[in-house]
Amino acid sequence: MQVLVLGAGQLARMMSLAGAPLGLKVKAYDVRSHTVVHPLTLENYQQDLAAGLIDCDVVTAEFEHIPQDILSQCQASGKFRPGAEAIRIGGDRRLEKQLLDSADVPNAKYQVVSTEADLHQAIASIGLPLVLKSALEGYDGKGQWRLKTTADAAQVWAEVSSFLQESSANQAIVAEAWIPFDREVSVIGARGKDGSVKVYPLTQNHHENGILSLSVALTDTEQLQQQATHAFEKLTKTLDYVGVLAIEFFDVDGKLLVNEIAPRVHNSGHWTQQGADVCQFENHLRAVCGLAIGNTQLVSAAAMVNVIGTDNIPNSIHQLDGVHLHWYDKDKRAGRKMGHINVCAEDKAELKKRLAALLKQLDEADFPGLHQAAQALL
Amino acid sequence: MQVLVLGAGQLARMMSLAGAPLGLKVKAYDVRSHTVVHPLTLENYQQDLAAGLIDCDVVTAEFEHIPQDILSQCQASGKFRPGAEAIRIGGDRRLEKQLLDSADVPNAKYQVVSTEADLHQAIASIGLPLVLKSALEGYDGKGQWRLKTTADAAQVWAEVSSFLQESSANQAIVAEAWIPFDREVSVIGARGKDGSVKVYPLTQNHHENGILSLSVALTDTEQLQQQATHAFEKLTKTLDYVGVLAIEFFDVDGKLLVNEIAPRVHNSGHWTQQGADVCQFENHLRAVCGLAIGNTQLVSAAAMVNVIGTDNIPNSIHQLDGVHLHWYDKDKRAGRKMGHINVCAEDKAELKKRLAALLKQLDEADFPGLHQAAQALL
Numbered sequence: 219m220q221v222l223v224l225g226a227g228q229l230a231r232m233m234s235l236a237g238a239p240l241g242l243k244v245k246a247y248d249v250r251s252h253t254v255v256h257p258l259t260l261e262n263y264q265q266d267l268a269a270g271l272i273d274c275d276v277v278t279a280e281f282e283h284i285p286q287d288i289l290s291q292c293q294a295s296g297k298f299r300p301g302a303e304a305i306r307i308g309g310d311r312r313l314e315k316q317l318l319d320s321a322d323v324p325n326a327k328y329q330v331v332s333t334e335a336d337l338h339q340a341i342a343s344i345g346l347p348l349v350l351k352s353a354l355e356g357y358d359g360k361g362q363w364r365l366k367t368t369a370d371a372a373q374v375w376a377e378v379s380s381f382l383q384e385s386s387a388n389q390a391i392v393a394e395a396w397i398p399f400d401r402e403v404s405v406i407g408a409r410g411k412d413g414s415v416k417v418y419p420l421t422q423n424h425h426e427n428g429i430l431s432l433s434v435a436l437t438d439t440e441q442l443q444q445q446a447t448h449a450f451e452k453l454t455k456t457l458d459y460v461g462v463l464a465i466e467f468f469d470v471d472g473k474l475l476v477n478e479i480a481p482r483v484h485n486s487g488h489w490t491q492q493g494a495d496v497c498q499f500e501n502h503l504r505a506v507c508g509l510a511i512g513n514t515q516l517v518s519a520a521a522m523v524n525v526i527g528t529d530n531i532p533n534s535i536h537q538l539d540g541v542h543l544h545w546y547d548k549d550k551r552a553g554r555k556m557g558h559i560n561v562c563a564e565d566k567a568e569l570k571k572r573l574a575a576l577l578k579q580l581d582e583a584d585f586p587g588l589h590q591a592a593q594a595l596l
Numbered sequence: 597m598q599v600l601v602l603g604a605g606q607l608a609r610m611m612s613l614a615g616a617p618l619g620l621k622v623k624a625y626d627v628r629s630h631t632v633v634h635p636l637t638l639e640n641y642q643q644d645l646a647a648g649l650i651d652c653d654v655v656t657a658e659f660e661h662i663p664q665d666i667l668s669q670c671q672a673s674g675k676f677r678p679g680a681e682a683i684r685i686g687g688d689r690r691l692e693k694q695l696l697d698s699a700d701v702p703n704a705k706y707q708v709v710s711t712e713a714d715l716h717q718a719i720a721s722i723g724l725p726l727v728l729k730s731a732l733e734g735y736d737g738k739g740q741w742r743l744k745t746t747a748d749a750a751q752v753w754a755e756v757s758s759f760l761q762e763s764s765a766n767q768a769i770v771a772e773a774w775i776p777f778d779r780e781v782s783v784i785g786a787r788g789k790d791g792s793v794k795v796y797p798l799t800q801n802h803h804e805n806g807i808l809s810l811s812v813a814l815t816d817t818e819q820l821q822q823q824a825t826h827a828f829e830k831l832t833k834t835l836d837y838v839g840v841l842a843i844e845f846f847d848v849d850g851k852l853l854v855n856e857i858a859p860r861v862h863n864s865g866h867w868t869q870q871g872a873d874v875c876q877f878e879n880h881l882r883a884v885c886g887l888a889i890g891n892t893q894l895v896s897a898a899a900m901v902n903v904i905g906t907d908n909i910p911n912s913i914h915q916l917d918g919v920h921l922h923w924y925d926k927d928k929r930a931g932r933k934m935g936h937i938n939v940c941a942e943d944k945a946e947l948k949k950r951l952a953a954l955l956k957q958l959d960e961a962d963f964p965g966l967h968q969a970a971q972a973l974l
Binding site: 231235238240243256258261504509513518533543547557 | 616888918923935
């Protein structure tokens with residue numbers, strides 16, 4: 219089968235690597251250059267989206283910030299999974315919050331604000347602190363403001379309204395209760411065409427400067443896992459979703475509140491490449507291609523370290539058992555996700571040792587906060 | 597780094613999939629069409645071998661039956677690993693037997709025969725039964741004759757000499773003692789530029805009609821593993837070998853006799869993709885690119901089923917835990933290796949169950965002898 223992925227980044231690349239053994243071929247539509255390319259070799263197929271859509275059996279997406287005209291064109295092909303609505307919801311904080319409420323999945327109180335008066339109303343009804351988030355194009359902590367006291371409201375609103383003026387007409391701001399969470403966790407799962415669902419074990423995530431830095435697959439979290447699975451089932455059923463979907467949660471004293479969802483494979487699920495029987499990339503392709511969802515159980519203890527804005531990865535890491543580099547082959551740029559490193563081991567104690575051995579080889583300046591995060595998470 | 601592989605078949609394809617996460621890019625030189633292509637996408641780079649050699653950092657091979665002029669051209673580039681000599685030895689039974697003797701590695705008694713008189717001399721000095729093997733182009737059991745009694749010598753020689761007349765001038769016949777083996781096993785290992793060696797656990801192999809049908813990774817074979825590792829170290833040191841090399845053995849009552857060697861990744865090591873920390877394809881690339889050899893230890897119990905001459909693989913196999921299809925995306929042809937299926941599990945008992953579950957889904961007619969072999973090997 220031929221799959222067309224909207225977006226030609228590392229997620230499409232890893233889908234192509236995961237799909238090849240099953241005979242699932244992946245092309246990517248680069249939304250910026252409007253070209254169809256191979257996501258691994260970047261071979262240009264000299265096709266536009268219309269030709270790419272005719273050529274493929276299934277179209278899917280590796281990100282959610284996609285112009286509506288492209289989504290509509292894909293939807294019209296009848297081949298789009300999880301489909302335009304799911305992608306649109308994932309890309310618009312207003313729709314996402316509506317979905318969470320309509321599916322009755324616990325999430326932080328919120329209000330859409332358009333004016334400074336709206337903001338004061340939100341302060342009154344939700345309370346402080348608040349987090350203000352842009353509805354569109356929010357990504358890796360961009361487009362977010364925190365409001366702690368009423369005294370700061372005018373200043374924050376000045377920043378927000380200046381941001382709104384520079385944004386598209388459809389942009390908006392969602393004011394949300396700030397959640398005093400114990401930790402951030404996420405669940406990745408896949409739902410098949412037949413409605414069957416398999417979810418991976420929960421992942422605990424550490425963000426540094428708003429970007430995911432470290433993920434560790436959790437075990438012995440039965441009670442949390444049940445909540446996460448329940449939320450996954452409710453949300454995907456509401457959307458009649460097909461494919462992999464990720465849900466990020468705040469863990470507040472053992473209760474999970476959804477922070478956000480991503481209608482796609484997700485950075486916090488990259489450890490599944492080594493840590494699970496079938497990885498998220500293969501399972502997404504299986505789902506959208508109508509194959510059975512593969513086993514999502516752990517085959518080893520697993521963690522993932524993101525490589526952000528550096529290509530300073532010493533060859534010495536290849537000497538370490540259970541350490542697997544995944545390089546995206548992109549030009550270096552500050553803050554850019556350049557690759558990730560999966561670490562696997564028979565059990566958590568050995569995983570901790572192997573992660574420590576890896577961190578010894580990495581330059582601390584390139585991985586700020588990682589040592590402390592590894593101490594905290596393992 | 598850019599690697600050029602001689603041969604554009606499934607082994608080059610799987611190298612490209614294994615290398616991509618490390619940022620190791622693989623192109624393939626198709627020895628038949630004299631084109632440089634991408635082994636996964638088959639994109640034609642419009643290069644000849646000379647241009648491909650300039651463009652790459654390392655050249656290696658996925659098979660050993662390569663014309664001498666091509667080997668010489670690669671050798672002259674200074675980038676060829678394991679190099680022309682190792683490939684030539686792997687492709688010529690006479691040289692292979694000489695190597696085994698000079699490295700003092702146990703193997704079956706042999707004699708090169710060119711005439712019927714030579715054959716009778718071989719019968720006298722080695723004894724019967726004998727196996728006659730073509731020195732060149734022997735592959736998957738082709739070019740082999742078995743001689744059981746002196747009475748059959750004239751008939752067998754008639755067949756052999758007719759074969760020789762149709763062959764190239766450099767062709768020859770090696771007469772070898774027939775070995776009454778208990779089982780066939782193989783070892784795959786990698787040797788780095790620095791001479792460091794890591795070998796995978798031994799694999800037990802079942803051949804059907806001369807073609808590998810089933811491989812099972814062995815555990816609890818310390819004594820055999822030592823012999824295999826010893827042979828691997830001696831042979832690769834003698835050749836100053838860099839890369840993955842496979843050795844096939846006869847197990848004769850706990851003593852290993854080398855049957856043949858392959859200077860490349862090998863079909864009996866395909867289970868390492870799921871069963872070992874680092875698979876043979878990645879380790880070959882690591883070795884030839886000068887990176888550290890990765891951990892060759894098992895991460896699960898593992899077996900591999902070859903898919904020969906059929907594309908009748910029901911989707912139902914994807915429902916099975918620990919079952920991983922690797923499809924080569926080739927046109928179907930009788931006797932052709934179309935793909936393989938790896939089966940993994942926590943332990944041998946579970947592996948046996950999972951393999952049985954897989955065999956239930958496969959059409960027996962497409963996998964002759966496999967059910968009995970699975971019974972025997974697990």
